[in-house]
Amino acid sequence: MKEKIEALRQQFQEELEKTGSSDQVEKLRVAYLGKKGCVTQLLKGLKEVDAQQKKELGQHINQLKKQVEDKLAQQVEAIRQAEMQRRIGAAERYDVTLPVTDVSGSYHPITIVQRQLEEIFASMGFTIEDYKEIVTDYECFEAVNIPKDHPARDMQDTYYLENGQLLKTHTSAAQNAILRKYGAPCRAIFPGRCFRNEAIDASHENTFFQMEGIMVDTDISISNLIYFMKTMLSEVFERDVKVRLRPGFFPFVEPGFELDINCLICGGEGCSTCHHSGWVELCPCGMIHPNVLKAGGIDPETYTGFAFGLGLTRLVMMKYGVKDIRDLNSGNLKALSQFTHE
Ligand code: DAH
Numbered sequence: 597m598k599e600k601i602e603a604l605r606q607q608f609q610e611e612l613e614k615t616g617s618s619d620q621v622e623k624l625r626v627a628y629l630g631k632k633g634c635v636t637q638l639l640k641g642l643k644e645v646d647a648q649q650k651k652e653l654g655q656h657i658n659q660l661k662k663q664v665e666d667k668l669a670q671q672v673e674a675i676r677q678a679e680m681q682r683r684i685g686a687a688e689r690y691d692v693t694l695p696v697t698d699v700s701g702s703y704h705p706i707t708i709v710q711r712q713l714e715e716i717f718a719s720m721g722f723t724i725e726d727y728k729e730i731v732t733d734y735e736c737f738e739a740v741n742i743p744k745d746h747p748a749r750d751m752q753d754t755y756y757l758e759n760g761q762l763l764k765t766h767t768s769a770a771q772n773a774i775l776r777k778y779g780a781p782c783r784a785i786f787p788g789r790c791f792r793n794e795a796i797d798a799s800h801e802n803t804f805f806q807m808e809g810i811m812v813d814t815d816i817s818i819s820n821l822i823y824f825m826k827t828m829l830s831e832v833f834e835r836d837v838k839v840r841l842r843p844g845f846f847p848f849v850e851p852g853f854e855l856d857i858n859c860l861i862c863g864g865e866g867c868s869t870c871h872h873s874g875w876v877e878l879c880p881c882g883m884i885h886p887n888v889l890k891a892g893g894i895d896p897e898t899y900t901g902f903a904f905g906l907g908l909t910r911l912v913m914m915k916y917g918v919k920d921i922r923d924l925n926s927g928n929l930k931a932l933s934q935f936t937h938e
Pocket residue numbers: 765766767768808809846848849852880881882883903904905906
């Protein structure tokens with residue numbers, strides 16, 4: 597019987613080495629340790645052995661059993677490791693520098709227009725800046741001349757974090773950092789996602805995009821502002837767009853304006869998008885308030901500048917004829933692709 601045990605030990609080792617998958621290891625386990633497995637059979641065979649030999653043989657068989665169990669477990673682990681290495685190896689061979697060849701889908705309409713605007717402004721010497729979505733109260737309000745308790749805050753209720761920071765309500769929240777970063781003179785645009793606690797309907801969302809721009813230098817006037825706004829709009833809409841400028845109040849500009857465009861959805865006739873007025877507010881703007889320049893470390897006695905806060909989401913709605921703002925955040929590809937597939 598001893599030879600039989602030894603022969604089994606050898607046989608097991610050879611068979612184990614041939615296993616390459618956890619299924620094969622499991623089969624081997626059943627063949628040796630299962631109810632009818634050969635090690636189990638050996639143990640059963642002990643009944644017929646006389647008492648003297650029983651003890652010694654029993655020890656040998658149990659030793660073999662333990663060895664088989666341990667080796668099976670080791671083999672399962674080795675196979676698992678090898679599989680992982682194979683996958684990592686395959687991932688490493690993936691060449692991320694290869695050009696994308698098979699793209700299905702398209703850019704979101706907001707991305708398309710944002711990039712187009714970035715190109716237009718870059719060609720006019722503006723730097724493009726990215727800015728945080730979570731900002732401090734100072735950045736969002738105080739640095740742009742909206743002190744605590746100022747009524748202008750009522751229009752911009754937003755989502756607050758427990759640490760007192762907030763989701764930015766407008767891209768103007770980046771003005772201070774950008775003025776500090778570049779000093780004067782500077783030209784920069786900074787697109788970004790903004791958040792407000794809004795009652796949602798066809799033209800209001802709690803999440804929307806704006807694109808802010810500032811230009812600071814000696815002798816910047818309203819004429820410069822109008823020139824840049826008109827150039828930008830005619831490029832975006834690829835046609836002459838009727839605009840009107842009317843006074844508007846924003847604490848961070850003086851004077852401040854509302855720049856409206858003739859509603860392109862109804863052609864100025866009046867529809868739900870333009871609240872039946874024929875005009876859509878698109879780009880509030882104005883001359884940067886001296887307090888804002890000062891907060892940004894720029895001397896308002898030497899420098900002047902203009903700022904605008906383009907409603908990017910609204911511009912996209914106009915350009916593509918999107919009647920319901922909710923379509924843009926819906927993630928509904930059917931709704932979105934109709935605007936981006938020519
Ligand atoms: N931050 C303003 C808002 O979201 C928009 C705005 C108005 C930005 C006038 C400007 C500006 O830069 O000059 O309501």
